[in-house]
Each structure stands twice: as structure tokens, then as C-alpha cells.
Amino acid sequence: MQTVKYPQKGQEYIEITKRATSNTSEITERVKTILQDVQQNGDAALKSFSEKFDKVQLETFQVSNNEIKEAIALVPEELKKAIQTAYQNIEKFHQQQVPTINVIETTIGVKCWRQNSAISNVGIYIPGGTAPLFSTVLMLAIPAKIAGCQNIVLCSPPNLEGKIHEAILYTANLCGVTQIYKVGGAQAVASLAYGTESIPKVDKIFGPGNQYVTIAKQLVNVAGTAIDMPAGPSEVLVIGDKNANADFIAADLLAQSEHGTDSQSIFVTDSEDKLKEVEIAILQQLELLPRKEITKKALENARLVLLNNLDECMDFSNFYAPEHLIIQTDNADELAQKVINAGSVFIGAYSPESAGDYASGTNHTLPTHGFATAYSGVSLDSFVKKITFQKLSKEGLKNIGETVEIMASYEALDAHKNSVTIRLNAKTNQD
Amino acid sequence: MQTVKYPQKGQEYIEITKRATSNTSEITERVKTILQDVQQNGDAALKSFSEKFDKVQLETFQVSNNEIKEAIALVPEELKKAIQTAYQNIEKFHQQQVPTINVIETTIGVKCWRQNSAISNVGIYIPGGTAPLFSTVLMLAIPAKIAGCQNIVLCSPPNLEGKIHEAILYTANLCGVTQIYKVGGAQAVASLAYGTESIPKVDKIFGPGNQYVTIAKQLVNVAGTAIDMPAGPSEVLVIGDKNANADFIAADLLAQSEHGTDSQSIFVTDSEDKLKEVEIAILQQLELLPRKEITKKALENARLVLLNNLDECMDFSNFYAPEHLIIQTDNADELAQKVINAGSVFIGAYSPESAGDYASGTNHTLPTHGFATAYSGVSLDSFVKKITFQKLSKEGLKNIGETVEIMASYEALDAHKNSVTIRLNAKTNQD
Numbered sequence: 001m002q003t004v005k006y007p008q009k010g011q012e013y014i015e016i017t018k019r020a021t022s023n024t025s026e027i028t029e030r031v032k033t034i035l036q037d038v039q040q041n042g043d044a045a046l047k048s049f050s051e052k053f054d055k056v057q058l059e060t061f062q063v064s065n066n067e068i069k070e071a072i073a074l075v076p077e078e079l080k081k082a083i084q085t086a087y088q089n090i091e092k093f094h095q096q097q098v099p100t101i102n103v104i105e106t107t108i109g110v111k112c113w114r115q116n117s118a119i120s121n122v123g124i125y126i127p128g129g130t131a132p133l134f135s136t137v138l139m140l141a142i143p144a145k146i147a148g149c150q151n152i153v154l155c156s157p158p159n160l161e162g163k164i165h166e167a168i169l170y171t172a173n174l175c176g177v178t179q180i181y182k183v184g185g186a187q188a189v190a191s192l193a194y195g196t197e198s199i200p201k202v203d204k205i206f207g208p209g210n211q212y213v214t215i216a217k218q219l220v221n222v223a224g225t226a227i228d229m230p231a232g233p234s235e236v237l238v239i240g241d242k243n244a245n246a247d248f249i250a251a252d253l254l255a256q257s258e259h260g261t262d263s264q265s266i267f268v269t270d271s272e273d274k275l276k277e278v279e280i281a282i283l284q285q286l287e288l289l290p291r292k293e294i295t296k297k298a299l300e301n302a303r304l305v306l307l308n309n310l311d312e313c314m315d316f317s318n319f320y321a322p323e324h325l326i327i328q329t330d331n332a333d334e335l336a337q338k339v340i341n342a343g344s345v346f347i348g349a350y351s352p353e354s355a356g357d358y359a360s361g362t363n364h365t366l367p368t369h370g371f372a373t374a375y376s377g378v379s380l381d382s383f384v385k386k387i388t389f390q391k392l393s394k395e396g397l398k399n400i401g402e403t404v405e406i407m408a409s410y411e412a413l414d415a416h417k418n419s420v421t422i423r424l425n426a427k428t429n430q431d
Numbered sequence: 432m433q434t435v436k437y438p439q440k441g442q443e444y445i446e447i448t449k450r451a452t453s454n455t456s457e458i459t460e461r462v463k464t465i466l467q468d469v470q471q472n473g474d475a476a477l478k479s480f481s482e483k484f485d486k487v488q489l490e491t492f493q494v495s496n497n498e499i500k501e502a503i504a505l506v507p508e509e510l511k512k513a514i515q516t517a518y519q520n521i522e523k524f525h526q527q528q529v530p531t532i533n534v535i536e537t538t539i540g541v542k543c544w545r546q547n548s549a550i551s552n553v554g555i556y557i558p559g560g561t562a563p564l565f566s567t568v569l570m571l572a573i574p575a576k577i578a579g580c581q582n583i584v585l586c587s588p589p590n591l592e593g594k595i596h597e598a599i600l601y602t603a604n605l606c607g608v609t610q611i612y613k614v615g616g617a618q619a620v621a622s623l624a625y626g627t628e629s630i631p632k633v634d635k636i637f638g639p640g641n642q643y644v645t646i647a648k649q650l651v652n653v654a655g656t657a658i659d660m661p662a663g664p665s666e667v668l669v670i671g672d673k674n675a676n677a678d679f680i681a682a683d684l685l686a687q688s689e690h691g692t693d694s695q696s697i698f699v700t701d702s703e704d705k706l707k708e709v710e711i712a713i714l715q716q717l718e719l720l721p722r723k724e725i726t727k728k729a730l731e732n733a734r735l736v737l738l739n740n741l742d743e744c745m746d747f748s749n750f751y752a753p754e755h756l757i758i759q760t761d762n763a764d765e766l767a768q769k770v771i772n773a774g775s776v777f778i779g780a781y782s783p784e785s786a787g788d789y790a791s792g793t794n795h796t797l798p799t800h801g802f803a804t805a806y807s808g809v810s811l812d813s814f815v816k817k818i819t820f821q822k823l824s825k826e827g828l829k830n831i832g833e834t835v836e837i838m839a840s841y842e843a844l845d846a847h848k849n850s851v852t853i854r855l856n857a858k859t860n861q862d
Contacts, residue, residue, distance in 0.1 A: 078837055079837060079838070079841050081834075081837075082833070082834040082837040082838050083838065085831065085834040086834055086838060088537075089537035089538055089541070089831070092535060092537045093535050093537055093543050096533055096535050097545075102527055104523060104524050104527050104792065106519075106520035106523045106524055106791060106792035107520055107791075107792075110520070110786070110791050110792065112524050112791055112792045112793050114528075114810070117770065117771055117772070118771075119804065119805050120771060120772075120804065130843060131841075131842045131843035131844070132841070132842065133842060134838075134841075134842070135838055135842060167841060203804045203805040204805045218653055222649055222653060224661070224800075224801075224802075225805075226802075226805035226806060230655070245857065247853055247857070248850070248853060248854055248857070251846070251849050251850040251853045251854075252850050254846040254849070254850075255844070255846040255847045255849070255850045257846070258844055258845070258846040258847070259844075285846075285849070285853075288849075289845055289846050289849070290843075290845050291843075291844075291845065291846065295846065333822075336820060339548065339818060339820075340548050340549075340551060341548070341551075341816070342818055343818070343819075344818065344819040344820070344821070345818060345819070345820045345821070346821055346822075347820060347821065347822040348822055348823070348824075349854070350823045350824060350825045350827065350828040350854055351821055351822055351823045351828075352828075352850040352851055352854060353847075353850065354835050354839055354844075354847040354848070354850050354851055355541070355821065355823055355828065355831060355835055355851070356819070356821055357835075357839075357847060358834065358835045358838045358839065358847075359831045359834045359835050359838065360537060360538075360541050360543055360821050360823065360831065361535065361537035361538075361541065361543045361821075362543050362819040362821055363819065367816075369655075370655075371655075371657075372816065372818075373550065373551065373634045373816075374550050374634040374635045374656075374657035374816065375657060375816065376815075376816045376817040376818070377817075377818075377819060379545070379817060379819075381812065381817070384807075385772070385798075385803065385804075385805065385806065385807045386807040386808075386810060386812070387770060387773055387774070387775065387776060387803075387807070387808075388774075388775040388776070388787070388793040388794065388808060388810075389767060389775070389776045389778060390775070390776070390777055390778065390782055390786065390787055390791050390792075390793055391764075391777075391778040391779055391782055392779070392781045392782045392786055392791065393779075393781060394781045396781065397781040397782075397783075397786065400516065400520070400786060400790045400791065402513070403512075403513040403516040403517055403789065403790045404785050404786055404788075404789045404790050406509055406510060406512075406513040407510070407513050407514065407517060407565075407566055407789045407790065408785055408788075408789065410510050410562075410563070410565075410598060411562045411563065411564060411565070411566060412561060412562035412721075412722075413562070413686070413689060413690075413722075413785075414689070414720055414721050414722065415682070415685040415686040415688070415689040415716075415720050415722065415726065416686045416689070416784075416785040416788060416789075417785070418682050418685070418686070418716070418719075418720070419679070419682040419683050419685075419686045419783040419784065419785045420783055420785055420786070422678055422679060422682045422716075423679055423682075423780070423781055423783060426676065426678070426679070
């Protein structure tokens with residue numbers, strides 16, 4: 001943890017808010033080789049990668065209905081119930097994002113509107129590892145289902161027994177995922193981007209992952225497959241005032257830090273006492289955590305920042321553009337109105353980030369690494385195209401025809417002009 | 432023009448719908464050098480690029496208020512009036528995209544909502560060349576202004592006299608562009624991405640351009656600056672039935688083809704007679720066009736496709752995913768309901784693409800090259816982040832607390848669990 005008192009805007013802010021970066025050029029070369037291999041050799045490449053990376057021999061990649069049935073039986077009831085409760089809230093929040101069609105008559109006879117059209121084929125990547133990230137399945141598959149995506153394809157690496165964790169399979173089945181494949185890493189991204197004999201090519205790829213997955217997504221994106229957003233380590237910024245509960249704040253900072261050693265937690269306050277209290281509370285709570293080592297290492301990236309007042313705290317936050325912003329101040333509602341850059345905002349003492357990570361209803365796939373300056377988190381919008389439609393009557397075209405003709409003419413696009421003129425001059429009975 | 436009768440789905444569709452691609456590796460290397468030079472040497476690099484590429488020596492890059500005043504005086508009244516009419520329609524359509532805030536109580540005491548926050552700094556690139564693309568200024572600056580972007584920075588290359596065309600300056604001023612710079616090409620993209628002594632760094636870059644600009648946008652995107660969308664040559668697909676007006680269709684196909692030699696126009700019909708009529712009409716109208724040479728060359732990419740029925744025509748269109756789709760059939764409204772992949776759709780005989788290119792109100796910055804399968808055109812959404820907010824009361828946290836605790840526990844994230852537990856157990860008077 002680094003404590004910084006009254007830093008100056010400019011260079012000092014830049015120094016404090018630096019994110020962890022890593023040299024990726026070596027990994028990039030390795031990922032390129034993997035992508036190429038999958039593109040050229042399809043399933044055969046996947047089989048050899050599975051042996052190499054997952055240490056397991058697979059005959060087929062698709063999870064069978066029987067495997068799903070087995071998984072459903074294995075998930076404890078308390079977890080099923082929790083997942084279902086989260087499902088309902090996430091569905092409720094994302095369902096509200098379905099727009100009503102609003103036809104605008106911009107000029108008499110000129111009707112324009114937008115309509116959502118689902119992205120037909122979407123891919124969801126769920127990392128493997130010790131803990132099953134079934135919450136991310138909820139966050140990606142629920143909006144995909146609401147959008148009406150035809151194929152919702154999930155890839156996740158198999159364990160040493162050639163299986164995907166039962167909680168992931170249970171959740172994927174609950175959410176209407178249409179196909180599930182036991183493929184992980186950059187080779188999963190390659191499969192989704194190019195398609196193989198057994199895995200269908202998709203139009204857009206979603207989901208978190210390690211550096212291999214992240215770089216693979218970036219590379220296939222440049223080559224033409226859409227992705228959810230650029231990714232970086234997870235992060236939180238908490239603003240607290242003198243009346244904030246230091247234990248709550250410490251718990252939130254530690255929750256962020258347990259994600260990985262490159263996670264970043266920042267506490268910003270206008271109260272020097274609170275700065276000290278939070279520091280002490282962090283050290284106390286840390287001792288009780290199972291993931292103490294990861295968390296301790298991540299705390300090296302943590303910052304406790306003292307500023308002159310709460311508006312300055314919010315300016316600092318907007319400069320940092322945090323993935324998660326928690327506001328624990330007496331004037332939290334008012335401060336929340338001043339948020340310019342953030343992924344998701346948690347207002348008040350009883351809104352911990354973990355509520356939004358799992359079950360409040362908002363999406364937890366959010367822009368990191370300062371991308372909150374320009375990117376939104378995942379929402380229903382991420383799974384649709386908003387297509388514009390327009391219908392002009394003959395009268396409508398008459399009303400804007402001259403405008404189009406003049407503008408086209410000054411842009412030296414005479415065929416554009418002519419496509420209006422020919423209609424206005426036509427002696428037809430069409431309308 | 433290539434005529435194809437009754438092609439089969441699968442390989443034949445793939446062949447017919449192939450877009451023009453070009454080998455870009457050589458250009459990519461040149462663009463990388465330009466980006467690096469601007470990043471390292473700022474304005475000095477821009478000055479030397481201006482001498483080299485624009486053949487003009489510039490002392491300063493920013494367009495002065497006096498230059499804007501002069502430009503306003505130079506624009507003919509008829510063009511001003513046309514631009515203003517288009518402005519009103521575009522503003523009306525995009526203004527309607529401002530959402531109302533909708534607070535969802537997903538569970539009692541758990542309130543969640545989304546709120547638009549403008550991207551603070553946006554850059555708009557407008558290409559130079561013989562014709563001034565003031566219409567693109569309208570399409571990008573109007574939604575930026577409605578969104579509330581603080582800095583709307585426009586770059587466009589200077590002509591041999593060191594000026595930007597008066598119609599571009601007039602339109603930029605009308606739309607509330609905050610700064611205008613005489614910089615073009617990849618070096619303009621670099622300036623917007625990294626900032627120089629005189630040009631501010633932006634968060635997102637919009638606008639069309641040649642291959643250098645397109646590749647520069649792609650490269651700065653991978654490095655962290657958001658961009659509007661990947662770009663490719665412009666294209667139209669027209670569906671017409673036996674009652675469609677062949678002259679109108681020919682005019683629309685030619686309008687697309689005059690954009691550039693790599694533009695693509697496709698006509699799909701269920702009527703063999705109409706196929707022939709349209710072909711004849713194209714050849715007749717072509718003779719009268721000033722940009723005949725470009726258009727003729729682009730027509731080499733054109734396809735006239737005969738299919739069995741109109742539903743098959745729509746399937747073909749969805750497979751192609753055209754930037755622009757024009758439906759000139761008796762059942763146009765019905766067919767429009769079946770659009771899955773397209774940028775913008777023009778319904779009926781009196782809705783030429785050029786209406787939407789200029790003045791109907793819809794945006795003309797649209798996904799090309801098949802990206803309409805996963806990307807939307809530019810809209811107000813492109814200039815904002817949709818930030819999620821949540822506020823839980825103590826009761827709200829109690830209602831979903833156990834759900835969060837159980838899920839966090841199964842994901843092995845105990846500090847996440849603890850951030851809820853510590854609040855539920857706290858004996859405070861906060862609520």
C-alpha cells in the first residue's frame with residue numbers, strides 16, 4: 001500500500017494512477033502460432049493443444065446432454081437457489097434494456113427508426129482454474145438470451161478428468177447456452193473466430209481470461225471478429241468521508257485485491273483519520289483471508305490517497321476512470337451525479353461491489369485499465385445491432401429532395417444526386 | 432457487372448459476396464513509422480509530414496476564428512440552407528436517442544439504473560481530396576454535441592493553400608466542433624491518439640479515410656484509443672421485385688459505385704426480366720455521369736443475382752450483411768421485418784440511399800465489409816458510456832446478501848463474501 005497525501009493534478013496524478021502493465025510481445029508471438037494452427041488444422045490442432053495445455057486427451061469437444069444432466073445433479077441445492085436468485089435480478093435489469101421502437105417523422109413523409117437485431121452467433125469464454133466462474137456465465141448468457149442470439153456458444157477448458165465444472169454447466173444450461181465445448185485458452189478464441197469441424201464460427205466473442213486469451217481476442221478482433229471490450233486487471237476505487245465505515249471500506253478494497261496479484265484498489269478520502277483507520281482495518285482483515293498471499297501481493301498496487309475535499313476526490317476518480325467506483329460518503333447521491341468515467345458505481349454504505357459482481361442485477365463485465373473513459377460495460381446492447389430504418393413517401397422525398405441534391409452536388413457525387421432527381425421526375429403511379 | 436442466376440447457398444454465396452481486399456502489410460509498416468514519429472516528435476513531426484504529403488508549410492495547425500469567419504462568408508446560401516435542413520433532421524433523430532433514466536428495483540431495497548455519460552474528448556477525422564465531406568461532419572459532430580462531449584476535435588488535411596474547405600469549416604462551426612486542426616492522414620490519427628503540443632489527445636476517434644487512416648485507427652485502437660468501427664469500402668444491396676422501377680434501382684447502384692473503385696453494388700431479385708432491365712438502365716445512366724471512370728471500374732465488383740423468391744433474396748442479403756440495404760418490392764414493409772444483418776435499411780421506391788446519406792436524419796457512418804453482422808452504425812450511443820449505478824439499502828443487502836455470500840464462496844472469493852458479511856453483521860446506525 002502506498003499512502004499519498006495531497007498529490008497535485010498532472011504528473012502526480014498520472015504517477016499514482018498507473019496501472020500494472022506487462023510486456024506481451026513474447027506471448028503475442030506464441031498466440032499468433034496457436035491462432036494459425038487452429039485456423040489451418042481445426043479440431044486436430046485443438047486435440048494436440050488439449051493434450052499439451054490441459055493434460056487430457058479428448059475424443060470430442062462438445063459437452064453432451066448426459067454430461068449436463070450429471071452436472072445438474074452434482075450442484076448443491078443452496079448454490080442452485082443462489083444462482084437462480086441472481087438470474088432473476090440480472091434478467092430483470094437487462095430485460096428493461098429492450099427498447100420500444102420509436103418512429104420519428106423528421107420531416108413530413110420521412111419516417112426513421114432504430115430496431116434491435118440480435119447478433120446471430122455469439123461466443124462466451126469462461127476461464128478454468130481452481131474456481132468455477134459461473135457468475136460470468138450469468139452475466140453474458142442472460143443478455144444474449146434476451147437479445148435473441150441464435151447460437152450462444154460457450155468454451156471453457158476441461159480439467160484433468162476432461163470435464164467442465166458442474167456449476168458452469170448448470171448455469172450455462174439454465175441460461176439457454178446452445179452449445180458448450182471443452183476448449184480453453186487462445187485456441188478457444190481461435191475456434192470461435194474461425195470455426196473448426198466441431199465448433200461453429202461466431203460473430204462476436206465475450207468473456208474474461210488470462211493474457212493468452214486477452215491477446216487472442218485482440219488479434220482476432222483486428223482480423224474481423226467483434227469482441228466485448230479490451231481487457232485488463234480488475235480494479236476498484238472507493239471514495240469515503242470522515243463518517244464512512246472503515247471496516248466496510250477495507251473489506252471492499254480486499255475483495256478487489258483477492259482477484260489477482262495485478263488487481264488494483266484505491267481509497268480516496270478527504271479525512272486523514274479515515275485514511276489511517278482504513279489502513280489498519282486492511283491489515284487486520286487481511287490476516288483472516290484464505291487468499292492472503294495473492295491479496296498481499298495485490299496490495300502493493302493499492303493506493304490510499306488524501307485530498308482536500310470530496311469534489312477533488314471525485315475529480316481524481318474521473319481521472320482514474322475505475323472499473324468499479326464505490327461512494328461511501330454522506331453526500332453519496334450528490335457525488336454520484338458527478339461521475340464522468342467509471343464502469344459501475346456503488347452508492348452508499350450497503351452497496352458493496354460484490355453485490356454487483358453477483359446478484360444485484362447489473363452486469364459485472366466492465367471496462368478496466370482506464371477504458372471507462374470511452375467504453376461501457378456489457379449490456380443487452382452488446383448482443384445486438386441497432387439497425388436504422390427509413391421510409392420516405394413521395395411527398396417525403398419531395399420535402400428533402402432539393403436538400404439532398406444540393407449537398408450531393410457540392411460533394412461532387414452526381415450519381416447520388418441523380419438517384420433523387422430520377423425519382424422526383426418520374427411519372428409513375430407508385431407511392 | 433457479374434450476373435449470377437440461382438446460386439446455391441454455401442460456397443456459391445461465399446464466392447458472390449466476396450469483398451475487395453487488399454494487401455495492407457506494406458502500408459501497415461509505413462503507418463507504424465508515422466505513428467511513432469508523431470508520438471515521439473509531436474508538432475515537429477506534423478510539420479514535416481505536412482510538407483511531404485500536403486505540399487504546404489504550416490506555422491500553426493489550428494484553424495483560427497478569422498479563418499472560420501472567412502469560410503462562413505464563402506459558403507453559398509443554397510448550400511448553407513441545405514446543410515441547415517439536414518442538420519435539423521439529423522438532430523431530431525439523434526436527440527430521440529437520449530434515454531430517460533429508468534430505476535429498476537430488482538429486489539426490494541436493490542435499485543439499479545443506467546445513465547449516459549458523454550465521452551469527454553472525441554476526435555473526428557474528415558478526409559481531404561477534391562470534394563469536401565461536410566455531410567460526415569454533420570453525422571459525427573451532431574451526436575457528439577447532443578451527447579455533451581466537452582472537446583469535439585476535428586482534423587482534416589489542408590489543401591495547397593494551407594486551408595480546409597470552407598464547407599467543412601462552416602459545418603464544423605455550425606455543429607459546435609470545439610477545435611479544428613489542419614492535419615491529415617495517419618499523422619492526424621496519431622495526433623488524436625497521443626496528443627501533441629498543439630493537438631489534444633482524445634478518448635475516441637471517428638471518421639472515414641483512406642487505407643493509411645483506416646490502418647492508423649486500427650493500430651491506435653489496439654494500443655488503447657477507442658474507435659468508431661472497423662472500416663472497409665462502401666456497399667449497397669438492393670432487393671427489387673417485378674414491379675420495382677429499374678431506373679430507380681440502377682440509379683441507386685450507380686450512386687454506390689461512384690464512391691470509389693472498390694465500392695460494391697449488388698442487385699438481388701426474383702424476376703429475370705427485372706435483372707435485364709436493371710442491367711440496361713445501368714449502362715444507359717452510366718454514360719451521363721461525370722465520375723464515369725471510377726463508377727465503371729467499381730461496376731466490376733457489381734453483382735446482379737437472380738433467386739427463386741423474395742424470402743431467398745432477404746436470406747442472401749442477411750448473408751451478405753450490407754452496409755446499405757434498399758428494399759423496392761411490393762411487400763417491402765414485410766420484408767424489412769426479416770432483416771437480420773444490415774447497417775441501414777431503405778424501404779420502398781422513394782427511399783434512395785442518398786436520402787440517408789445526407790438528410791433524412793439517420794446516420795451515414797455504418798458498418799461495411801460484413802461487420803453489420805456484429806456492429807451498429809454510429810449513433811448517440813457511440814459518444815457516451817452507459818454507466819450502471821446501484822444503491823442498496825440495508826434491507827436490500829439483507830435480501831440478496833446470502834445469495835452473494837454463497838456464490839462468492841463457491842467461486843472461492845472469500846474477501847468478496849466478507850464484504851457482505853461484515854456489513855450484515857455490523858452494529859451501526861447507518862442505513
